[in-house]
Amino acid sequence: MPNTITENNLRLLIDALVAEGTRVVGPKQADAMTLYEPLSSGAELVLGALPRRSAKEAFFPLCEDILSYEKKEGKMTVEDIDLSRLPDTVLMGALPCDAAAPGILDAVFSWDYNDEFFLTRRKRTTIIGMACTKGDDACFCTAVGYSPAESRGSDLFLIPLEGGKLRCQVITDKGNLLLEKHKPLFSDEEGGTALPLAKPEMEKLDLAKIRGWLEKNFESDFWKEIAQRCVGCGACAFICPACHCFDISDEGSEGKGKRRKHWDACGFGKFTNHASGHNPRDVQPQRYRNRIMHKFKYYDDKFGQTLCTGCGRCVRACPVGIDIASIVEEINNKG
Amino acid sequence: MTGSDSSMIPFMAEIVASTPLSADTSLFRLRLDQGIADYLPGQFFQLSVPAGGEFPVSPASAADGGGELEFCVRRVGQVTSHLHSLGPGGRVGLRGPFGNGFPVAEMAGAQILLLAGGLGIAPLRSLLHYILREPERYASVTLMYGAREPAAMLFRDELVALARQERFRLLLTVDFVRDEPVDGRVCTVGLLPALLRGVKVEPAATWAAICGPPPLYACLVAELASLGFADERIFISLERRMKCGVGHCCHCALGQLLCCSDGPVFRYSAIKGITGAI
Numbered sequence: 214m215p216n217t218i219t220e221n222n223l224r225l226l227i228d229a230l231v232a233e234g235t236r237v238v239g240p241k242q243a244d245a246m247t248l249y250e251p252l253s254s255g256a257e258l259v260l261g262a263l264p265r266r267s268a269k270e271a272f273f274p275l276c277e278d279i280l281s282y283e284k285k286e287g288k289m290t291v292e293d294i295d296l297s298r299l300p301d302t303v304l305m306g307a308l309p310c311d312a313a314a315p316g317i318l319d320a321v322f323s324w325d326y327n328d329e330f331f332l333t334r335r336k337r338t339t340i341i342g343m344a345c346t347k348g349d350d351a352c353f354c355t356a357v358g359y360s361p362a363e364s365r366g367s368d369l370f371l372i373p374l375e376g377g378k379l380r381c382q383v384i385t386d387k388g389n390l391l392l393e394k395h396k397p398l399f400s401d402e403e404g405g406t407a408l409p410l411a412k413p414e415m416e417k418l419d420l421a422k423i424r425g426w427l428e429k430n431f432e433s434d435f436w437k438e439i440a441q442r443c444v445g446c447g448a449c450a451f452i453c454p455a456c457h458c459f460d461i462s463d464e465g466s467e468g469k470g471k472r473r474k475h476w477d478a479c480g481f482g483k484f485t486n487h488a489s490g491h492n493p494r495d496v497q498p499q500r501y502r503n504r505i506m507h508k509f510k511y512y513d514d515k516f517g518q519t520l521c522t523g524c525g526r527c528v529r530a531c532p533v534g535i536d537i538a539s540i541v542e543e544i545n546n547k548g
Numbered sequence: 549m550t551g552s553d554s555s556m557i558p559f560m561a562e563i564v565a566s567t568p569l570s571a572d573t574s575l576f577r578l579r580l581d582q583g584i585a586d587y588l589p590g591q592f593f594q595l596s597v598p599a600g601g602e603f604p605v606s607p608a609s610a611a612d613g614g615g616e617l618e619f620c621v622r623r624v625g626q627v628t629s630h631l632h633s634l635g636p637g638g639r640v641g642l643r644g645p646f647g648n649g650f651p652v653a654e655m656a657g658a659q660i661l662l663l664a665g666g667l668g669i670a671p672l673r674s675l676l677h678y679i680l681r682e683p684e685r686y687a688s689v690t691l692m693y694g695a696r697e698p699a700a701m702l703f704r705d706e707l708v709a710l711a712r713q714e715r716f717r718l719l720l721t722v723d724f725v726r727d728e729p730v731d732g733r734v735c736t737v738g739l740l741p742a743l744l745r746g747v748k749v750e751p752a753a754t755w756a757a758i759c760g761p762p763p764l765y766a767c768l769v770a771e772l773a774s775l776g777f778a779d780e781r782i783f784i785s786l787e788r789r790m791k792c793g794v795g796h797c798c799h800c801a802l803g804q805l806l807c808c809s810d811g812p813v814f815r816y817s818a819i820k821g822i823t824g825a826i
Contacts, residue, residue: 280558322796491761
């Protein structure tokens with residue numbers, strides 16, 4: 214049975230969720246840009262936008278405390294973080310490239326050691342994805358196996374229709390649970406024709422062929438050609454839905470403080486630097502190579518998935534115009 | 549970090565002794581507040597100083613069933629400087645042990661060749677202590693240790709004393725000596741690879757273990773290869789900037805491998821193809 218929801222009811226759904234204490238994160242106008250941020254009401258939801266940053270912050274915040282320490286009566290005590298306080302969350306209106314990414318990251322955050330911060334947020338979050346009508350010329354989801362209509366990673370998936378309604382597909386039990394709970398907001402009408410979706414121009418790349426070329430070309434002048442101009446600003450990593458490297462640092466005094474986990478970027482010059490001065494990746498092309506290798510080879514070799522959903526954000530953000538889509542396309546053509 | 553184990557929550561320890569070994573390097577003996585320090589030679593811990601942060605470091609001691617362990621630390625960066633400012637009674641945190649350590653079961657029965665350069669003596673001292681606890685389990689142990697200059701040679705008296713044992717052969721060398729006389733020093737002058745060239749070994753019956761500054765690895769591996777060592781019989785303990793210790797944060801990636809979880813001890817054959825690994 215089809216389920217449709219009007220745009221107004223979608224906003225009412227957000228209001229209802231917020232009223233019951235659920236954290237709702239969705240595209241919201243934040244000054245000049247749209248960002249995935251906690252919504253205080255349905256009216257704040259911005260439909261049909263390309264949020265500047267990805268939605269990974271809903272699962273993996275830019276910075277979070279992982280423990281605290283305090284010296285009491287001469288004795289140091291270490292306090293764990295109480296994860297039971299993490300809220301039930303709905304990620305509303307995630308673009309297919311953003312909805313797919315957390316599922317890719319499940320692999321690394323549970324392969325050897327369970328990162329309960331990430332995994333608890335995953336468990337408590339329902340993702341309502343939305344077909345993409347907004348793509349721009351930086352988008353390349355189609356090149357890496359996704360599409361504007363891709364529902365992978367979503368629990369419920371919305372397809373915008375002519376006339377302002379949205380068709381809602383149930384993808385998982387978790388999604389079904391949410392839909393059933395708020396059933397009166399949905400109707401079983403067909404609702405009309407789907408709006409035209411974004412049309413990224415790139416055709417699907419042969420990711421196995423790309424892996425093959427990367428395997429053979431760790432040493433190649435290609436890396437210098439494409440990345441000599443990389444300034445190592447890290448914007449690409451911070452804005453990426455799938456980049457997940459982080460640093461750990463202590464903040465506070467000898468008597469009291471916190472240990473925090475915060476995003477890092479393999480493009481930073483000091484990412485691998487040792488206190489001794491030895492730096493295993495001491496020039497920028499080596500760092501950029503690591504970025505490409507990790508996304509298109511290492512992660513796939515280890516976990517069977519590409520660490521890129523083709524959202525195009527790094528292409529939009531790069532201050533020196535490095536275009537990862539054309540780089541992997543070039544590798545595809547070389548391979 | 550609430551996890552499937554306690555790898556992210558440090559356990560507290562107290563400095564019971566700090567012994568200067570050279571101008572910038574000291575041996576810190578720590579006692580855990582609770583429990584037994586259980587680890588293999590070559591594994592590492594994240595050692596933290598309140599308000600300083602963490603650094604990855606392999607113990608210089610071998611686990612002995614007690615609650616104490618030793619770390620040999622050079623004062624070189626922020627956290628290590630902080631640690632050096634603490635004396636006995638100072639409080640530190642530890643997470644770990646992480647990584648694989650040396651394959652001690654596989655090494656039993658064979659001749660062991662330990663090659664240490666500079667501060668690389670620390671994890672190899674752990675392995676040496678481990679081996680010398682039951683020396684009859686090994687055919688022989690040779691330690692070749694090179695330091696920059698006599699004053700930078702760590703554990704010299706201890707090693708010389710240990711070398712009175714029949715199964716333990718010790719060869720010390722320094723890169724250079726200054727003008728002052730080196731009276732009574734039991735060592736030669738020259739680089740470690742050159743010293744290795746003159747030593748008799750049976751490559752097929754020997755496991756080699758290397759730890760030292762980055763430039764040393766390639767030279768020693770080349771020497772070992774010319775002596776007839778198979779790549780599989782050479783173990784290298786690598787240094788990387790491990791942060792999380794559990795294979796998530798990506799700081800210690802060596803190509804496809806992670807130093808924190810696939811290492812830090814690697815068989816040379818496993819990293820030979822990774823440019824920049826050594």
